[in-house]
Amino acid sequence: MSEEKGNADSKKRIDRRDFLQGLAGIPVLGAFALAALKQESYRRTRKAQLASAAVPQGDAAEVNVALLGVGAQGDVLLNSMLKIPGLRFKAVCDVWTEYNLRRAANLLKKYGHEVNTYEDYREMLDKEKGLDAVVIATPDFWHAEHTVACLQAGLHVYCEKEMSNTLEGARRMVQAARDTGKLLQIGHQRRSNPRYIFTHDVLLRELNILGRVVTAGGQWNRSAAPDLGWPKKYEMPVDRLKKYGFDSMHQFCNWRWYKNLGGGPIVDLGSHQIDIFSWFLGANPKSVMASGGTDYYDKATHEWYDTVMAIYEYDTPRGTVRAHYKTQTTNGSLGYFEQFMGDQGTLVLSESSQIGALYREKTQAGPWDEWVRKGYLTEPKILESKAEDLTQGALDVRETISPDEHKIALQFFDPYHKPHLENYFNAVRGLEKLNCPAEIGYESAVAVLKVNEAVEAKQTLYFKPEEFLAQGAA
């Protein structure tokens, strides 16, 4: 630049003025640094807060474990347990010795666990000394007998939900846990899921983020599917099937649909979510009405209802809440989730990690921005009003503008059942309290099993408060 030369000639040295002008950017950079530091410290606290909400790792004192029932769910649990340190697998029992028992034993062998295998659980309890804990994943109608026997043999028990297909059986389980003083965890694994715990403890209880909850809802939709089959060359002999309570291989594989063996989809799937209603609302239901039937599948092989809709009423500490629940096994749209609606906002939560959002009510001014800043929620995604697009700008003022969508900031990537099993084994080691002890499993069973009764009765059924206490156990 030509004028630079002239300038340089006229002013020979760097003076104070040049110096100040030269450093003009420094105070701005200083202000920037302050802002950036402050923001970064918020970000860190928020990260730490979320991390601390996760389930802590226990000390890895070795626990000797047996597995009872290693079908589809037993396999899922086993794969989660293989990720938990400090477990030594000693024995596996399953009546399908040709197939499931073999598969589980082989898997364990691959991970360096030499296990003894059994067809009959009584033989296992007889021969295996030195077991600490058992994980039961047999069909629902076996839970009571298996659990009671294992507790009486001095083992701590993790038993899959549904606790039992009958309340009488569930009561015996509670009683056995009380009598033996052993631990009994029921497999409602959401009770240990960090996202559910965070939502319950922090969002609902501490922040009261939804305000006064008035309704709840939930569903589990599944696509139509053929009955479960089995590899013909591993078929079980009929006398063994009969010995363990099954008429045929078909019934053995599809026990869920049969009246004396399982509870149908409402019990199989609904039990998880109806349990969440009670947990999050802090109350057991007061009444239930329901409609259901086998509308799609063959009634001969689907004794329980393929479609059920239920409506519960709850007396919560803050007033009445009505909750609807649907399970449909002929269409998988929208999957499964639970939903709670208060006067301040809506919560939609699911075990499936993609679903977990909060919607703020526009008419209410809770400190949501503050909660976003503290890291409980993500920044809102603005959901644009459909009406605006359709009417080309002439927004109908009566149309409610859809609320902003916030995501629950806590993420969870482990296998779904792992935290619940960890909680169980940490309780066995004396480090934690069970998240779903027998009493809670029982309350949940009372609430869930009544739906099938209500379908049959075709009228509203009422719960007496004392029904939820597992008293009068045999």
Place this chain on the structure above:
Amino acid sequence: MNTKLLSTFQWITLILLRMIIGWHFLYEGLAKLLKGNWSAYGFLMESKWIFADLFRWMATQPTVLQIINVVNIWGLILIGLGLMLGIFTRLAAVGGILIIALYYVCNPPLVGLFYSIPAEGNYIFINKNVVEMAALLVLLAIPTQRVAGLDLLLAKLLQQSSRKKN
């Protein structure tokens, strides 16, 4: 530099413009750096228009993506510092224009293109990227760094040392 070209107020507005753009670049870079796991992957995969295949290809090549991430983060930080402190300002302005131009051609707001990541405004051809590029062009044309910035000191130092040699 003849500062009399513009009034003091005019200079101040232009210097302010430079600081603001510098601040924006610096924080964009710093925030990505501090996040630790930031990646251009999502942005590149969203690419529309004639270069879409190229940008998506870049996103799927781990080494290429890695280089893009590092260059982008440090590019933003250095450009931001350059503009804010007024050092190597012309280089920073050119760099800024290039980097934004890349963002623009990756996801341009052209007629008929729609993006799944919603924008916070409505644009056709001209978006905030273009506005920032135009502002950088102004800063390229008018050397505010010779009035306020380390380049002023740098220039004087160079002149002094060259005079001593003579």
